[in-house]
Amino acid sequence: MSGCMKHTPLKKYLPLSLFLFCFVAFSSVFAAEQQNPLLPVLTPETESAPTTPKASHKQTTPDSESLTKTELSVIQMGREGIGADEQAQINEAKQTLKNVLLLLKDSTALSSIKLQHTRHTLKDVSSNLDTLVSQMENYSNSLTSLMQVLGDQPTPNEETAITKQRIYVQNGQRAVRASLVEAKLYQMQAHQLEDFTQNLLNKLHQQILTKRTFSPLNPAFWEGVIAEKSLSNPLIKDNGGLDMTILLFGGATATFCLILLLSHLLGRSFPKIFRAWAKTNIDVTLNAGSNLSIISKVFSPREADRKAKKLQMLEEEEKILLREELNAVPLGTLGQLLIGIICVATALILWNLWIFFIHGESCGLAIVVNNCLPACAFILGAGAPLLGWTRGMPRPISSFLMAISLVLASNLVGLLEREVIAPNLSAFLQGAVALLDAFSLSLLFRMKKAPEGIDSTSSLDNSDLTGRQKFEAILVRRWSVFHVLSNIVFVLTLIAITAGYMTLAFIINTQLLVLVYAIALVCLIVGSWKQMLALTLSPGRFVLRKLHALGLSQNRIDQMKVLAGAAGLVFLCALTIAICANGVHFSVIELYDRLEKIFLGALFVDIPISPKMILSCVLTLFCTYYGIQLACLWLTSRLFPTTQLSNGAQSSIITILTYTTWILSGIFCLTLLGVSVSSLTWVVSALSVGVGFGLQSIVKDFVSGIMLLAERPIQPGDTIEVSGASGEVKRIAMRATNIALPDGEMLIVPNSQFITSVVKNSTYNNNPNRMAIYFDFPTSANFAKINQIILKVAGLQKDILVSPPPSILTRAIYGGDMNFMLRFWYPSNGSSAKIKSIFLQALYAELEKEGEYDNVIIKG
Numbered sequence: 001m002s003g004c005m006k007h008t009p010l011k012k013y014l015p016l017s018l019f020l021f022c023f024v025a026f027s028s029v030f031a032a033e034q035q036n037p038l039l040p041v042l043t044p045e046t047e048s049a050p051t052t053p054k055a056s057h058k059q060t061t062p063d064s065e066s067l068t069k070t071e072l073s074v075i076q077m078g079r080e081g082i083g084a085d086e087q088a089q090i091n092e093a094k095q096t097l098k099n100v101l102l103l104l105k106d107s108t109a110l111s112s113i114k115l116q117h118t119r120h121t122l123k124d125v126s127s128n129l130d131t132l133v134s135q136m137e138n139y140s141n142s143l144t145s146l147m148q149v150l151g152d153q154p155t156p157n158e159e160t161a162i163t164k165q166r167i168y169v170q171n172g173q174r175a176v177r178a179s180l181v182e183a184k185l186y187q188m189q190a191h192q193l194e195d196f197t198q199n200l201l202n203k204l205h206q207q208i209l210t211k212r213t214f215s216p217l218n219p220a221f222w223e224g225v226i227a228e229k230s231l232s233n234p235l236i237k238d239n240g241g242l243d244m245t246i247l248l249f250g251g252a253t254a255t256f257c258l259i260l261l262l263s264h265l266l267g268r269s270f271p272k273i274f275r276a277w278a279k280t281n282i283d284v285t286l287n288a289g290s291n292l293s294i295i296s297k298v299f300s301p302r303e304a305d306r307k308a309k310k311l312q313m314l315e316e317e318e319k320i321l322l323r324e325e326l327n328a329v330p331l332g333t334l335g336q337l338l339i340g341i342i343c344v345a346t347a348l349i350l351w352n353l354w355i356f357f358i359h360g361e362s363c364g365l366a367i368v369v370n371n372c373l374p375a376c377a378f379i380l381g382a383g384a385p386l387l388g389w390t391r392g393m394p395r396p397i398s399s400f401l402m403a404i405s406l407v408l409a410s411n412l413v414g415l416l417e418r419e420v421i422a423p424n425l426s427a428f429l430q431g432a433v434a435l436l437d438a439f440s441l442s443l444l445f446r447m448k449k450a451p452e453g454i455d456s457t458s459s460l461d462n463s464d465l466t467g468r469q470k471f472e473a474i475l476v477r478r479w480s481v482f483h484v485l486s487n488i489v490f491v492l493t494l495i496a497i498t499a500g501y502m503t504l505a506f507i508i509n510t511q512l513l514v515l516v517y518a519i520a521l522v523c524l525i526v527g528s529w530k531q532m533l534a535l536t537l538s539p540g541r542f543v544l545r546k547l548h549a550l551g552l553s554q555n556r557i558d559q560m561k562v563l564a565g566a567a568g569l570v571f572l573c574a575l576t577i578a579i580c581a582n583g584v585h586f587s588v589i590e591l592y593d594r595l596e597k598i599f600l601g602a603l604f605v606d607i608p609i610s611p612k613m614i615l616s617c618v619l620t621l622f623c624t625y626y627g628i629q630l631a632c633l634w635l636t637s638r639l640f641p642t643t644q645l646s647n648g649a650q651s652s653i654i655t656i657l658t659y660t661t662w663i664l665s666g667i668f669c670l671t672l673l674g675v676s677v678s679s680l681t682w683v684v685s686a687l688s689v690g691v692g693f694g695l696q697s698i699v700k701d702f703v704s705g706i707m708l709l710a711e712r713p714i715q716p717g718d719t720i721e722v723s724g725a726s727g728e729v730k731r732i733a734m735r736a737t738n739i740a741l742p743d744g745e746m747l748i749v750p751n752s753q754f755i756t757s758v759v760k761n762s763t764y765n766n767n768p769n770r771m772a773i774y775f776d777f778p779t780s781a782n783f784a785k786i787n788q789i790i791l792k793v794a795g796l797q798k799d800i801l802v803s804p805p806p807s808i809l810t811r812a813i814y815g816g817d818m819n820f821m822l823r824f825w826y827p828s829n830g831s832s833a834k835i836k837s838i839f840l841q842a843l844y845a846e847l848e849k850e851g852e853y854d855n856v857i858i859k860g
Contacts, residue, residue, distance in 0.1 A: 060091050089132055090179065093125050093186050100193055117203045122194040129187040135182045141175050208507075210507040212500045213427045221500075224424035236352065242359065246656065248365045251354040256376070256407070259347045260400065263381040266339045283539075329342065336382045337528040343381025344374045368414030371590075372407055375517065381402040382524055401440040405745035409510045430506035431497045437509035438486075438493040439515045445486040449565035518579040522572045529568045533561055567615075617669040624665040628658055651716045651732060652709040659734060697752070698735065705734040715760055719832065721760040722749060728832070742833050768801055771832060773839075774811070774859040775820045783818075789850055793843045794824055799835045801825045818855075 094435065100118060150166045214221035298648065349372055360366045379404045382390050412429055417420050489512065496505040537557060547557055578594035632654050640650050709732065714720055718729045720739070725747055726740040737754065739747040763769050777786060787808050794806040806824035813819070826835050847853040 067199075075516055086132060086136070087179065089128060090183055090186065091181075093190065095130055095711065096121065096125050097186060097189055097193065100197075104193070104196070115197060115204060119201060120195065121196045122190055122197060126187065126190040126194055129158045129183060129190055133180065133183050133187055136176060136183060138452065140173070140180060142178060143169055147173065208503055210501075211503050213424070213502055215500045216428075216431065217498060221424070221428075225428050227424075244360055244363060245365065248360055248363060248369070251351070251358070252369050254363075255351050255354070255373070256380070258350060258402075259343050259380050262346060263339060263343050264382070266342065302636050337524055340378040340382030340524075343377045347373050347377035365411070365415075368411050371414065372410035376403045377405065378521075379517070397765055398440070398444045401436075401443060402513070402517070404435045405433070405440045405513055409437065409506075409570055410511065412506075413510075427502040431502040434493055434502065434505035434509045435497060437513045438490040438505075441512060442486045442490045444516065445482045514579065518576045519578070522576050525572055525575075526568070530565070533564060534704050537561055613673055618674050620665060620672070624661060628661055631657065631661075643695070646712075647715050647717045649712065649715075652712060653858050655709055655732065655734070697750070700752045701735045701750045704755045705732070705736075708732055708737070708751055708754060713764075714759065718764070719762045721762075723757065724755060725749075728759075744833075768827055770823065770825050771836065773822045773836070775822065776817045776857035776859060777820060778855060779816050779818060780850070785850070786847075786852055786856060787820075789846050789852065790822055790843065793846050794822065797835070797839055797842065799826050800839070801827070 050165045100122060103114075103118060146169055147166070150169065154163050155165065159376060180351070214224065216222075318852040351370065353367050355361055355370075380400065412433055416426060489509070493509055496502075537547075537560075544557065547560075552560075573597055578591055635654060635657075636650070645653075708714065714729055714732070714737070715727050716731060719726070720729060722739075725739065725741065727741040727747060729737060730740050730746070732751075734751075736748050736750050738751060741747055775790075777783060790808060791806055794800050795802070800806060805823055806822060809821045809823065811819045811821050826832070843858075844853065847856055
């Protein structure tokens with residue numbers, strides 16, 4: 001009997017403890033799985049076969065009627081150990097690593113392309129294993145915590161169900177630990193192979209850069225090229241035969257010729273139309289009438305005329321600034337950007353139709369051309385916006401050579417990756433393309449004469465040049481540096497080719513050409529983005545009118561323009577990095593993948609910091625700020641007037657709502673960053689230590705603020721006296737309270753003083769405020785008449801209460817004077833300084849009228 005009584009509390013509270021613990025454990029496992037959607041949730045349908053023998057399961061299978069649903073799910077997960085999908089991932093990683101080891105046995109026969117592919121494969125395997133190990137560790141920790149609740153050894157008189165649970169959890173622990181050890185071994189091996197492959201790749205790149213062939217001046221070089229004539233068969237075979245190869249080359253040539261013709265036709269008409277429309281449109285919109293905010297007209301009708309006059313005064317200045325902003329960059333950038341986009345779309349349509357017509361989708365040349373076609377068509381259509389763009393027009397010859405150079409470089413790299421070109425022929429093609437790239441760069445950076453009216457030697461600081469002319473002058477002065485560098489690169493390329501370093505010359509010139517292309521594209525988009533913002537948000541435009549109608553001030557709109565420009569620059573920086581990292585692989589899909597990796601960011605202290613996350617948090621805080629403003633406006637203008645709530649209650653509701661919303665918004669931002677609330681325990685611990693040292697006063701003020709908002713001993717509008725200062729309560733915040741003093745100054749008092757010190761509240765519970773004004777009368781004055789005048793003026797004031805009525809009391813008699821006090825009451829929400837000022841002005845006028853002003857001395 002005593003034994004049963006001893007274990008009764010365990011029987012009573014064990015199911016509840018198990019349920020709470022299992023809920024927390026599976027929540028952590030579910031959160032870990034949600035962070036990696038590639039790993040499925042363990043379900044009875046997807047779990048693997050039991051890791052323990054079937055006989056043991058028959059001996060230890062519990063009665064389902066004696067267990068809860070949650071306990072059964074926990075036992076089932078422990079019994080099954082690890083799921084089938086997780087085991088399949090381990091087996092797949094094992095097989096992949098085995099294949100990589102077989103491939104790396106003869107690393108000298110591997111090409112750079114195969115090594116790069118192997119490295120990417122190992123990187124994916126390492127990433128999957130890292131995620132899998134993290135998930136299995138969470139699962140193992142959950143089972144370990146469950147074992148801490150159940151205990152390692154059975155206790156006397158323990159229930160059979162608990163004993164069976166312990167056995168199943170122990171079996172699950174063994175299975176999970178064995179799989180975890182296996183996964184960690186493969187994880188370590190994958191990381192080691194990844195580092196080994198990277199080292200091999202670096203050595204191979206060094207060998208490629210320092211590889212030297214026969215010089216083109218040596219007859220042996222040409223003999224080798226001629227001897228490899230029969231080795232061109234792999235190239236023809238890769239493209240589906242000689243006929244298909246001719247059709248592919250012919251189709252690519254025809255496509256580029258048509259795009260060149262289209263860009264020429266559009267380039268002659270479209271920029272002129274755009275510039276004419278832009279100038280006319282700007283003149284019309286600038287000369288249009290000013291657009292005032294609808295909300296300002298409704299709520300501030302008296303200020304409408306003043307705002308209209310102010311806008312009219314600034315109209316000419318805005319016109320000059322906007323024209324200067326548009327002229328600071330070429331007016332043709334937006335038009336050329338549209339031409340480039342049209343050319344890209346047309347080129348893709350023509351090329352894919354041709355490939356579909358000749359059934360060449362699987363040919364190597366078709367794939368290579370399809371990857372480089374968008375970039376080259378864009379250059380042919382939009383041009384290369386470098387020095388030539390300062391005059392609003394591209395350079396056709398430079399743009400054409402740049403496009404052809406990129407086409408040849410991209411195609412050559414693609415064919416080299418497919419390993420269908422013989423070594424000597426490959427060296428010859430690399431040298432030829434490198435020479436063309438260097439010549440294109442030299443032609444692209446050639447010098448031009450300074451524009452008329454611009455002295456290249458005079459100072460630009462005190463000149464009368466416009467923004468566009470200054471921009472041109474600065475570029476012309478600094479362009480000589482790039483021109484000299486491009487010529488040096490051309491000479492070095494000739495020397496490298498002559499010495500036999502074809503690959504080195506090809507790689508350097510190709511990377512420089514890609515860099516110039518990225519800079520040109522960014523310059524084009526920057527100019528177009530700036531023009532689009534200037535045209536869209538210019539005075540009189542539809543978008544600006546709508547923004548004004550929503551109540552946004554001009555300052556807010558200017559802030560939006562700055563933020564939009566900054567967002568555009570961030571994207572353009574990412575685009576430049578992606579293009580340079582992509583090299584001559586101009587595939588849109590690869591470029592998108594690189595941009596996605598850039599914007600997804602990387603882990604910083606296990607927190608994924610990326611532009612996407614930062615933008616999401618900024619937008620969340622932005623929406624929270626304006627959402628609170630709208631909610632407070634609705635409460636004060638719509639809801640509170642229909643209630644009987646006091647000013648203090650209204651202020652408390654708004655304050656609590658504001659702080660609660662900001663706290664929830666902060667938690668949501670942390671969730672977006674991947675920081676769970678449970679992971680902030682260290683922050684709470686640090687704050688507890690900080691409270692013990694330096695944050696006591698802040699916490700005390702914060703708690704006092706909550707007490708003030710809840711109990712409301714003081715409310716906004718009350719006239720109080722604290723610490724010797726008297727004034728009107730304006731705002732009660734969480735940390736401090738703002739009190740307006742009679743002299744117009746603002747007193748900020750910590751909330752703890754209202755709890756720990758004596759506070760005098762003259763208007764507690766909406767009691768009216770009392771005011772006293774002191775006077776001195778000579779004994780020779782007519783007291784009755786003066787008192788009647790004072791009471792009459794006090795009775796005529798609308799802010800002075802009739803009940804209780806104003807009264808005059810005699811305070812002292814000294815010498816030939818008598819001292820009197822006027823006492824009256826005014827509403828609790830009234831301004832004492834304003835009421836006193838109005839009363840004294842009215843009293844002065846009445847005393848002057850009655851001829852008694854000289855007999856009264858007002859002491860205040």
